[in-house]
Amino acid sequence: MPILDQQGRAIISFDGVSKIFPSRKDSAEVKAVDNIDLVVPEGAIVGVIGKSGAGKSTLIRLINGLELPTSGKVTVDGLDIGSLDERALRQARRSIGMIFQHFNLLSSRTAFDNIALPLEIAGTPRKDIKGIVEPLLDMVGLADKRDRYPAELSGGQKQRIGIARALATKPKVLLSDEATSALDPETTAQIIALLRQINAELNLTILFITHEMSVVKKLAQRVAVMEGGQIIEQGTTYEIFSKPTHATTKRFVGEVTGGNVPEWLQRKLLADYAPGRQAVIRIAFTGADADEPVLSRLTRTYGVDFNIMHGQIEYVADHPFGTLIASVAAEPELQARLIADLTATCNTVEHLGYVA
């Protein structure tokens, strides 16, 4: 996967953007987006990950002016979104496609007519609409569903129609608002493949928000992690996976690489050493270090046995990322030497506790 650097032309940029929702009768003031700087290079696929309430929905809606910034500047393809009047803003939105978690297709329109809707809105002559919609139906592989209503389509098919609809006005940017969150894993994989294909074929910039790190792993070239309205960490997908610094980022990365301690093990973990108890160690293999036979080497050098309790290997940007949680019967003094040795071979090692 090509890793884009910051050199590409910025198609979306946030300069010190904040969005504050004023307090209402029953709720206090909410700082949904708090002084954010973000640059999306043209042609990139950028993921914004965060838990619900982190401000990512507001962030994506600031790009097409569904929300306007309280302060700061959002620029899309050279246009300052906050400075546009209603008419100019509507015009700008036609070059920013958007897809949604719940698809938001009109139940009263067929697949064809749903894709035609943005064209009708833009005032495209009726005779030209067919020539635009039919190739899009082909592109998303649903030419045979042309005259079906949304209720007759599966979730994945609905999202394909949603994608075709978003592309109808030939936008420069595609915004994806949790587009795969309502889909099963297999359908999610198909939609991700379609989005990557569109990105490659049309050089369309994609900015997506999600709460699932597995989607970031498969789709994003760059990632921004959001919490409490702020971007707490950003970088290439490889950087974020290999060197997460913030606790939240580590937890998200752990979801995919298996670094999070499984619940059954958490219940068994004891804090203190006692004779007969085994030390539990978590070893994270990142990128290039992942193919070293660490455990068998330690077994030979120190004559100890490792009992593997949990493990997982994932590939991110073509690099293996793995986690092993193993227990070892060793005196505290030997434990310290084992951990020092493991750490020296440039793996991330953590002593989690003991099991009886």
Next chain:
Amino acid sequence: MSPELINMILWSTLDTLTMVALAGIFGTLAGLPLGIFLATSRAGELFPAPNVNRIVGLVVNATRSTPFIILVVAIVPLTRLIAGTSIGTSAAVVPLTIAATPFIARVIEGAIREVDQGLVEAARAFGASPLQIVWKVLLPEAMPAVTLALTLATVSLIGYSAMVGAVGGGGLGDLGIRYGYQRFMPEVMATVVAVLICLVQGVQSLGDFISRRLDKRTRHS
């Protein structure tokens, strides 16, 4: 029953149908825009005008809470101004329309509010203007519910139209009161009731049928 009576029943049925149809059409012409306005003009909606919304809402509620028979009497001067007379079938259309309009406005408001807000957001994201959202999204999506709402309004109008008979409005209600009640002819009363039941049934079935045909939300509709 004498042929003369049967003839009267037929003419009265026609009168009732005329009153209901005219009041239904005028009520929809006035109630539809009013309903759209009520559904889209609160703060933060497509055409925000919260104060006007509140006032219109109050007027609508006031009209709806006035008993129909009192409304008929209260607006006699207006009826005379519009229809030239205050008795008879054409005069009855005026109070019927005025009673139907706020009712239709409220049920259409309800139908439009049922439309998924996500669709409105999607249309905004594609650059639709507020008017385009009403015409291309809200109304088509609300159509099955609007049809049911108009059916309900028509059924209510049939009931109201029987009441204007009491103030000389003509139609089946008038016939029922004058012959069935005042001259004590139970067979006329029974026939009037039977015809009204058939009318209501017919209107309801037709409305259900059209609404089902318009509703694409379930498979195999």
